[in-house]
Amino acid sequence: NAGVMQNPRHLVRRRGQEARLRCSPMKGHSHVYWYRQLPEEGLKFMVYLQKENIIDESGMPKERFSAEFPKEGPSILRIQQVVRGDSAAYFCASSPSSGGNTIYFGEGSWLTVV
């Protein structure tokens, strides 16, 4: 887990507000992944990004969710108009490249929608 930095660690939002989760990958890693873990469930793939590119967003809900990984700065997972069902742990992970490389996870961001 060392090196993948996520913030905030805990976030509380009211229904209808926006949530922004940030992730800085490990040094030297250019590939970022976002996973969501609902209570009592396994991790579900959401999106895979490289710098300035979304490679695979097949796991992202079609509406309200977006992700980016700009040339400078952290990756951002943005959830607009949050609903109670968005309450979950959101984990960011990074790897130096794709395919066969170990993926390391950050500490996670726990979103609670009230």
Add this chain to the structure above:
Amino acid sequence: QKEVEQNSGPLSVPEGAIASLNCTYSDRGSQSFFWYRQYSGKSPELIMSIYSNGDKEDGRFTAQLNKASQYVSLLIRDSQPSDSATYLCAVQSDYKLSFGAGTTVTVRA
């Protein structure tokens, strides 16, 4: 069919015993296989990776892979109370890591 399936828990073992965890996967093209440990309220922590058929040992942990049967397992020998956690099997195809739902292990002192 789920991409990655794990034996349903919870699994309770006495201290010092062997805990055996099983996992099957559906994608025959999967290349890399991992076991993560996750404590409640924490992030997954990589404990084992295995890439070729056979056994791989690391301390008290042994991972076994059988690609023909699409089967991965994890043995925890001399189980300790600190091993009580949820164990996640993860299978990688290209860049995507797919996880099982996890098996919760409780080691009784």
